[in-house]
Amino acid sequence: MEAKSEKSKQRAPLIVAGIFLGLGLGGFFDGIVLHQILQWHHMLSNVRPMTTISNIDVNTVWDGLFHAFDWIMTVIGVVLLWRAGAREDVPWSSNIYFGSILMGAGLFNLVEGVIDHHILGIHHVKPGPHQLAWDLGFLAVGALLVVVGWVMIQKNGKNDEL
Template structure:
């Protein structure tokens, strides 16, 4: 089994580093690490389906749901990039498994970097999917296009990403905290969740302000 993992993980790494990465987490821990990815992937698939499966309404009425759904998918992907770029790379407050494998030397840093790479690959796929959804939907005449819907969807997606990632990685499985090595990391973890809920509510508020608009009125006002 270890040889199989070594073939999968970091195929271009030298053999000692391959071995260290493959042994960095147990099978159970790997499953736990991927649970947020799986949940976010299912959420993305569901929201993407809702974006593409909207029923054409009468010509006089535009639908706001598709743009919100597509922006939400994009927000999930961009939320992951914000997390990775700001917290993992610029501030270096934590890395993907930094509570399990403290990045104090080259090997432990490389292990965390590998799992950060898996994390960023996932968020890249979600972001591409969100861009494709937007490209497809913006060509539909029956889709209501308004900046509040777009920004609101982005905020909701970002908040949902933070909420799922934060609950599982910070609290349930404890792969890392928002700010490792802090005297009271739980304050940062709870603040992170509170911020996530706040931007979800803000996104919902922006979306709620926009009602379905009659086609003729929208063309007149735009």
């Protein structure tokens, strides 16, 4: 029993670093693809529609704050990864590393989706007649990323080094 607990403790620094990186990268993907490239929504576009210059300004500021959060999560992940790299007891595993990044990105989708799309209602993934389907799809993708990431971490193999 002790060996399994010790193994988990040694993997934890890499997992935590990957989760923070996943949170940041998942947020960047959302902001870059959904906010900027597709322009489906902005942070407050459900409560401040992009119909006036004033509302565009407000949404731009909130999108910037959202990207600042993503940047902070990514920097924390890089710092934690650097610290994990200095430890000899941390196993360097691509399954653990990429699995934890997927978990972080999935957690981002789940938390941001539940809070912003459903509880606060400040924006939807793609506003319109099928917005609930898009919002639920966003949550489903988040849950799938968490599950795939978890499975990857659990099947950490011996021939799996980075």
